[in-house]
Amino acid sequence: LVSAREAFLRASSYWREVGFYQFTTDPKCRAGWERQRECFTQAGRLMDLPFEVVSIPYENGKLLPGYFLKADASDKPRPTLMSLGGGDSLGEELYFWGGGAAALRRGYNALLFEIPGQRGAMYSNPGAELFYRPDTEVPLKYVCDWVLGRADVDPKRLALAGWSLGGYFAPRAAAFEKRIKACIASTTIPNWQNSALEALGLPVDQPYPRNLESKIDLSSVGSRFFAQRDMRYRHGAGGGTIAEFLDVLSKYNLWGLEGNITCPYFNIGGQGEGQLAVDGQKFYDRLTCPKAQHIITTKEGGEAHCGVNNESLEHQITFDWLEDTFK
Numbered sequence: 001l002v003s004a005r006e007a008f009l010r011a012s013s014y015w016r017e018v019g020f021y022q023f024t025t026d027p028k029c030r031a032g033w034e035r036q037r038e039c040f041t042q043a044g045r046l047m048d049l050p051f052e053v054v055s056i057p058y059e060n061g062k063l064l065p066g067y068f069l070k071a072d073a074s075d076k077p078r079p080t081l082m083s084l085g086g087g088d089s090l091g092e093e094l095y096f097w098g099g100g101a102a103a104l105r106r107g108y109n110a111l112l113f114e115i116p117g118q119r120g121a122m123y124s125n126p127g128a129e130l131f132y133r134p135d136t137e138v139p140l141k142y143v144c145d146w147v148l149g150r151a152d153v154d155p156k157r158l159a160l161a162g163w164s165l166g167g168y169f170a171p172r173a174a175a176f177e178k179r180i181k182a183c184i185a186s187t188t189i190p191n192w193q194n195s196a197l198e199a200l201g202l203p204v205d206q207p208y209p210r211n212l213e214s215k216i217d218l219s220s221v222g223s224r225f226f227a228q229r230d231m232r233y234r235h236g237a238g239g240g241t242i243a244e245f246l247d248v249l250s251k252y253n254l255w256g257l258e259g260n261i262t263c264p265y266f267n268i269g270g271q272g273e274g275q276l277a278v279d280g281q282k283f284y285d286r287l288t289c290p291k292a293q294h295i296i297t298t299k300e301g302g303e304a305h306c307g308v309n310n311e312s313l314e315h316q317i318t319f320d321w322l323e324d325t326f327k
Contacts, residue, residue: 001046004046005043006043008040008042008046009040009095011036011039012037012039013036013093013096015033015035015036015039016036019032021228023233024119024230024233024234033119036092040092040095044067049070049072049073051067052067052068052070053065054066054067054068054111054146056113056143057145057146058116059138059142062125062130064116064139064142064143065091065121065124066091066114067092067095067100067111068111068150069095069103069104069109069111069112071103071107071109075152077151077152077154077155078152078154079107079154079157079322080109080111080147080154080157080158081099081111081159081160081322082113082158082161082180083098083099083100083110083111084166084170085098085114085165085166086167086169087117087132087225087231088164089114090114090118091112091113091114094163095112097306097311098161102312106319109152109153111143115132115136115139116131117130117131117234117235118234119234122234129236131235131236132235134251134253135172136170136173137172137175140160144158144179155179157182158180158182159322160174160183161185162183163306165189166185167185167186167187167188168190168254171183171185171257171265172254172257174261174263174265175254175260178262178263181326182263182264182265182266183261183263183264183265183266184265184266184268184322185266185267186268186307187267187268187270187276187277187280188254188267188269188284189252189254189276189279189280190253190254190255190280190282191253191254191279192252193246193252193253195279196249198222198275198276199220199222200212200216200223200226200242201220201223209243210241211243213242226242235249254283258283258288261287263290264290264292265284265287265290265292266291266294266318266322267280267291267292268294268295269281269293269295270306271295271296271297271298271303272298272305273303273304273305277295281293294317296313302314
């Protein structure tokens with residue numbers, strides 16, 4: 001039984017990698033997504049306490065997909081982590097690097113879910129143009145409505161963690177959705193357009209050319225990430241140029257919302273994230289809510305983006321802070 005569920009989790013990871021660089025509308029990408037989801041849900045059925053596959057009601061009859069992982073079989077109200085990924089995330093991988101398994105080991109429930117723009121949300125609503133939106137508090141309102149309707153969730157200990165671009169989504173939601181009692185960002189992204197400009201090798205304090213296609217060096221992972229057509233498509237800018245895509249990203253901006261965030265806030269980043277961690281630090285410094293942070297050093301190990309080279313360390317640091325916050 002143990003070998004079977006581990007094999008299904010491993011197979012799910014392989015199928016996720018197949019679709020990473022594929023275009024969302026490509027039927028092969030959809031087929032790979034279905035296979036990885038199928039493997040993951042099969043693994044969930046074989047857990048000591050099976051995962052719940054959930055569909056969260058959203059606007060106009062649409063649904064946001066997710067998984068609810070219970071800390072135990074009772075309906076005792078438990079602290080709960082809502083885990084939200086980033087620009088290229090799927091809900092299933094949040095079990096691994098998004099704190100899902102780490103939450104269960106510590107007696108927390110975990111809700112792993114996807115919002116508009118992420119592939120699971122797009123594929124779960126065929127025919128709907130469910131693109132990313134900068135006002136993340138809107139889908140998070142529906143998520144909070146759903147999760148707080150459960151008897152096994154303690155409303156006083158409801159945390160939201162955002163990983164990668166979730167480092168914009170989570171603080172943006174926490175600035176407006178006061179039912180979130182703790183916010184974690186790995187790492188804080190105060191301005192999505194600036195992050196894109198830096199990755200593309202363009203100055204953030206100057207107007208960018210309109211004909212960027214012939215001017216960008218695509219030798220780095222970061223530049224290829226922002227230049228790829230799929231990212232533009234998922235932001236609702238699929239038919240436009242890179243410059244038009246950057247115009248759209250200017251709407252993803254946390255500056256001016258520092259005073260709106262009132263719940264305890266944790267910023268965790270890695271020394272190897274470079275300017276991304278520097279930008280997050282600037283926003284963190286201006287917060288007035290109860291706050292703490294940890295920038296993982298190369299010496300500690302785990303300095304990569306979202307701690308992917310030492311996830312157990314990032315989860316240890318994050319949940320230790322959450323334990324202190326929730327007492």
